[in-house]
Amino acid sequence: MTKHVTHWIGSKPVSGSSGRQGDLYEPSTGALAGKVDFAGPAEVDAAVAAAKAAFPGWRDASLARRAKILFRFRELVEGHRDELARIISAEHGKVVSDAAGEVARGLEVVEFACGIPHLLKGGFSENVSSRVDAYSILQPLGVVAGITPFNFPAMVPMWMFPVAIACGNTFVLKPSEKDPSASVRLAELWADAGLPDGVFNVLHGDKAAVDGLLHHDDVKAVSFVGSTPIARYIYETAARNGKRVQALGGAKNHMVVLPDADLDLAADAAVSAGFGSAGERCMAISVVVAVDPAGDELVAKVKERVARLKVGPGDDPESEMGPLVTRAHRDKVASYLDSGVAQGAVLAVDGREGLPPGDGFWLGPTVLDHVTPEMDAYRDEIFGPVLSVVRAGSYEEAMDLLDANPYGNGTAIFTNDGGAARRFQNEVEVGMVGINVPIPVPMAYYSFGGWKASLFGDSHAHGMEGVHFYTRTKAVTARWLDPSHGGVQLGFPTNG
Known part of the structure; x- marks a missing residue:
């Protein structure tokens, strides 16, 4: 029996009425696994209306109550992690x-949001003028939306909704239609935690659902993670409709390996960061920049490690890398092997060899050596x-590559030279930097986001930037008169 994934509106499952659905597949076999309803205007309006109706009560809920529900949600997600x-x-x-x-990393943001009573503290200044006090408060925006990608169907939504909900907003999530079930399960756990009806809603669908949210008058802010072309579209469309936007775009993450680096450590890092989650992550290392004379030895060590990687079904405990998410995506990725060779690269490891049997969406770890910036494999995400392995003659040449690249999401340098590492972190035009760390994803109490074409908008995800994105600052100037003193002007009372 195939699965049927429905929307989640007002704390209950709601079947679609648009008559449109998408196919769900089992990537390791290629078999059709079920259907997911696609939202039309009616479902978008219903989800936003549910969130709007829930907003006044949730906005006025005490910080203690919000934190208590967040703690319950945290415990439920932890208990259902497997x-x-x-x-x-x-x-x-x-x-x-x-x-x-990925569930564990998402939980870190939930844990950060549990501290919302502290995170929402404003400021206070006494006697800014004679017996006049001034203070600032942070208030929620209203209905906010999140549009998230297929590669992290639990973690990326949890970069957004715990902070948004903790701040007093209500949330509409539009997850990827390729793997929507995790979002519905999280919605069920929110309900079990006691979150009021309508505070968290899930809409499935394609561009029609996205555009419905981007143009809806009652949606006040939109968060997005995905490719750069779509991030630019989300940013321009939502901003044109008067919404606050944070749109995290694509990446082409470089890992610079200097000749003095521990090449065993660097090779381990390149393999884990390049092929974990089948490379389907925005923080994956996609380009290794080997500074002479490190290249030949580093590539040899990478090849040794790739040969030991076991590719297999995701539910096989021995598998270290699974299939890609869809057949179309697998075919597109595989096309870079032929184009790379045709454009002059060396296919050091061919991921089309030694794959599991069957019709799954398989492509094994692939290494293209002697890649140059003119090649499609270098330019495209x-x-x-x-x-891809690019050879550089010096540190300066490696930095020129990074500076010229339009993306600025994440990068890493491997070296034993502290001065070189400090210079790198200071000079590189990238939002997240690792030093002998291949995937520099910040902890939840910092913020995640890139520079250049990897970010549209001003705010990164989670951390204090997330709190500021999901709130508005209100400045208050107050003078109180105390009748017992004949109308003498006094400052704002502490119990006011």
Whole structure:
């Protein structure tokens, strides 16, 4: 029996009325696994209306109550981590251990949001004028929306909605239609935690659902993670409709390896960061910049490690890398192997060899050596298990590559030279930097986001930037008169 994934509106499942659906697949076999309802205007209006109706009560809920519900939600997600990981693995294809890891990283943002009574503290200044006090308060926006990608169906939504909801907003989530089930399960856990009806809603669908949210008058802010062309579209469309926007775009993350680096550490990092989750993550290392004379030895060590990687179904405990999410995406990623060779690269490891049997969406770890900036494999965001190796003659040449690249999401440098590392972190035009760390994803109490074409808008995700994105600052100037003193002007009372 195939699954049927419905919307979640007003704390209950709601079947679609648009008559449109999408197919869900099992990536390891290629088999059709079910259908997901696609939202039309009626479902978009219903979800936003539910969130709008819930907003006044949730906005006025005490910080203590919000924190208590967040704590309950945190415990429920932790208790269902294995279940969520299996749901993610079945629809996305990533191995269960990777899926459990993404749930854990999402939980860190929930834990950060549990501190909302502290995070929403404003400021106070006494006697800004004679017996006049001034203070600032942070207030929620209203109905906010999140539009999230297929590669992290639990973690990326949890970058958004815990902070938004903790701040007093209500939320409409439009997850990827490729792997929607995790979002519905999270919605069910929110209901079990006692979140009031309508505070969290889930809409499934394609561009029609996205455009419905971007143009809806009652949606006050939109958060997005995805490719740069779509991020630009989200930003321009939502901003044109008067909404606050944070749109995180694509990436082409470079890992610079200097000759003095520990090459075993660098090779381990390149393999784990390049091929974890089948390379389908915005913080994957997609380009290794080997500074002479490190290149030959580094590539040899990478090849040794790739040969030991086990590619297999996500639910196989021995698998270290699963299939890609869809057949179309697999075919697009695989096309870079032929184009890379045709344009002059060396296919050091061919990911089309030694794959599991069957009709799954398989492509193994691939290494293209001697890649140059003119090649498609270098310029495009491949978003799959293809690692490009570029040779550089010096640190300066490596930095020129990074500076010229239009993306600025994440980067890393591997070196034992503290001065070189400090210079790198100071000079590189990238939002997140790792030093001997290949995937520099910030902890939840910092903020996630890139520079250049990797970010549209001013705010990064989660951390204090997330709090500021989901709130508005109100400045108050107050003078009180005390009748017992004949109308003498006194400052704002402490119990006011």
